[in-house]
Amino acid sequence: MKITKDLYQGSLTLLTDFYQLTMAYAYWKSGKGEQEAIFNLFFRKHPFQGGFTLTAGLDYVIDYLDNFKFKKEDLQYLGEMKAKDGSAVFEEGFLDYLDNLQFSCDIEAIEEGTVVFPNMPLIRVKGPLIQCQLLETPLLNIINFQTLIATKAARVNLAAKGAPVLEFGLRRAQGIDGALAASRASFIGGCSSTSNVMAGKLFGIPVSGTHAHSWIMSFETELEAFEAYADAFPDQCIFLVDTYDTINGIKNAIKVGLVLRAKGKEMMGIRIDSGDLTYFSNKARQMLDEAGFPDAKIVASNDLDEHLISSLNTQEASIDIWGVGTKLVTAFDQPALGAVYKLSAIKDETGEWVPKIKLSQQSLKINIPGAHRVRRYSSNGKAVADMIYLENQEINPRGTVIIDPSDPTRRKRIMPAFYQEEELLIPIFKGGKVIYKSPSLLDIKERAKCQLAAFDSSHKRLVNPHLYPVGLEENLHHLRMELVLKAKKFENEKDEF
Numbered sequence: 036m037k038i039t040k041d042l043y044q045g046s047l048t049l050l051t052d053f054y055q056l057t058m059a060y061a062y063w064k065s066g067k068g069e070q071e072a073i074f075n076l077f078f079r080k081h082p083f084q085g086g087f088t089l090t091a092g093l094d095y096v097i098d099y100l101d102n103f104k105f106k107k108e109d110l111q112y113l114g115e116m117k118a119k120d121g122s123a124v125f126e127e128g129f130l131d132y133l134d135n136l137q138f139s140c141d142i143e144a145i146e147e148g149t150v151v152f153p154n155m156p157l158i159r160v161k162g163p164l165i166q167c168q169l170l171e172t173p174l175l176n177i178i179n180f181q182t183l184i185a186t187k188a189a190r191v192n193l194a195a196k197g198a199p200v201l202e203f204g205l206r207r208a209q210g211i212d213g214a215l216a217a218s219r220a221s222f223i224g225g226c227s228s229t230s231n232v233m234a235g236k237l238f239g240i241p242v243s244g245t246h247a248h249s250w251i252m253s254f255e256t257e258l259e260a261f262e263a264y265a266d267a268f269p270d271q272c273i274f275l276v277d278t279y280d281t282i283n284g285i286k287n288a289i290k291v292g293l294v295l296r297a298k299g300k301e302m303m304g305i306r307i308d309s310g311d312l313t314y315f316s317n318k319a320r321q322m323l324d325e326a327g328f329p330d331a332k333i334v335a336s337n338d339l340d341e342h343l344i345s346s347l348n349t350q351e352a353s354i355d356i357w358g359v360g361t362k363l364v365t366a367f368d369q370p371a372l373g374a375v376y377k378l379s380a381i382k383d384e385t386g387e388w389v390p391k392i393k394l395s396q397q398s399l400k401i402n403i404p405g406a407h408r409v410r411r412y413s414s415n416g417k418a419v420a421d422m423i424y425l426e427n428q429e430i431n432p433r434g435t436v437i438i439d440p441s442d443p444t445r446r447k448r449i450m451p452a453f454y455q456e457e458e459l460l461i462p463i464f465k466g467g468k469v470i471y472k473s474p475s476l477l478d479i480k481e482r483a484k485c486q487l488a489a490f491d492s493s494h495k496r497l498v499n500p501h502l503y504p505v506g507l508e509e510n511l512h513h514l515r516m517e518l519v520l521k522a523k524k525f526e527n528e529k530d531e532f
């Protein structure tokens with residue numbers, strides 16, 4: 036099969052929307068290609084009607100950018116593209132330009148496994164317009180998906196209240212890369228293991244699993260199937276008990292468990308994959324306890340998500356381990372995070388940075404102009420508020436006001452001097468060279484856990500979460516308002532004309 040070879044070991048530089056290349060060409064032709072710009076990648080609304088988002092995907096971005104180079108085959112393909120009149124879409128000179136293009140941007144980003152909020156830059160790209168522009172699509176592709184799944188996984192794991200969640204998504208994930216990236220992001224979001232063996236090999240995620248109904252069905256009786264499985268894996272038996280009759284299945288598991296015990300082995304537990312999971316798990320717990328297996332674990336699966344897990348916990352189901360597939364890796368109730376990538380400043384001929392704004396009918400969609408950064412204020416390890424501010428702005432330690440970018444009536448006065456502060460944007464590339472050492476996946480997972488713990492449970496609840504304060508520092512707010520009014524005035528004058 037060529038897919039994996041071509042997709043992952045070849046060049047990914049053409050993994051972009053065609054319009055990025057046509058714009059790059061037009062920038063080049065108009066002589067604007069090297070003009071310096073700042074772009075920010077951010078989202079406007081938490082997924083799943085939630086109160087937080089957990090970042091993931093930066094390591095993929097680093098790998099992508101570190102290998103950013105148009106290969107001869109890429110340029111040949113572009114060179115063969117024809118316009119309607121039969122002429123080449125891209126001039127030779129432009130293809131030569133791409134051939135010689137060396138990635139030279141400065142990249143800052145919020146580390147993977149960080150709790151983030153709408154409007155803050157997750158990635159900030161500074162560099163020549165052409166390069167900034169070409170990065171829009173791949174960066175969004177990577178960050179949107181992994182951040183979405185890491186957030187879903189965090190929600191599922193919060194609902195599981197510390198009980199292990201096994202990720203079972205591969206069979207219904209969105210293709211090969213979707214599955215691999217989802218396993219990685221699910222692990223960051225708190226899952227204990229994956230059933231995806233390749234994700235185990237590539238990322239070092241622990242691999243685990245039970246067995247399927249087909250195993251049982253291939254034998255005359257369920258008991259024979261359990262016995263044969265116990266024979267093959269005496270130390271790792273989790274028996275799937277619901278192929279025919281769940282109560283009888285539990286009895287058969289106990290029978291085989293007793294045989295194993297006589298041989299000095301312990302069955303690990305059972306899995307229930309259908310029916311009323313509260314009823315059957317409670318019944319199973321009672322039967323296992325009475326038979327002398329209080330340590331045998333009960334695994335539940337069957338179209339689970341954070342809401343069902345939460346409901347089953349409220350019903351006091353006796354479930355020790357959750358197997359979650361489809362609804363996690365496909366982000367079933369919200370299949371995309373809507374992060375966008377917008378230009379926020381450009382350098383003019385005099386070398387001055389000019390902040391830029393894009394108007395929208397919806398105030399939520401008006402971007403945040405200028406070269407800005409994000410700072411998190413915390414008190415005793417608990418996050419208090421996040422501030423987006425202009426990078427050259429002095430912040431008064433005795434007091435500043437942050438203003439909600441989507442509702443200027445929501446304001447919060449903060450006294451920076453009373454809090455610990457953390458800059459969330461970290462330098463990743465300087466002049467096109469990586470200057471950041473990626474943490475291990477385990478460290479990223481640990482960071483995610485600590486980050487989530489730093490936020491009050493009111494922001495993490497599934498239903499109507501409380502809004503965490505994130506705002507524009509007042510000077511940035513004023514700059515944004517000023518630019519909006521100026522742009523609107525300009526629009527109106529044009530209309531009158």
Ligand SMILES: Nc1ncnc2c1ncn2[C@@H]1O[C@H](COP(=O)(O)OP(=O)(O)OP(=O)(O)O)[C@@H](O)[C@H]1O
Nearest residue numbers: 308309310311312313314336337338339343346350
């Ligand atoms: N106690 C419960 N409370 C709420 N939802 C439950 C409970 N028990 C099971 N469910 C969920 O109800 C849904 C339907 O499960 P059920 O086993 O009845 O049908 P099914 O999935 O069609 O069964 P099968 O897997 O045998 O085809 C599943 O998503 C399951 O996780």
Ligand SMILES: O=P(O)(O)OC[C@H]1O[C@H](OP(=O)(O)OP(=O)(O)O)[C@H](O)[C@@H]1O
Nearest residue numbers: 203308336337338339358359360361362
């Ligand atoms: O339900 P998910 O969260 O996606 O978890 C993975 C599911 O995959 C397996 O089912 P299978 O493919 O055999 O289908 P079925 O059990 O739904 O018939 C397993 O038994 C789980 O039910």
Ligand SMILES: O=C(O)c1cccnc1
Nearest residue numbers: 203230243244245246360
């Ligand atoms: O190991 C399991 O039990 C498993 C793996 C994938 C999908 N469903 C279940």
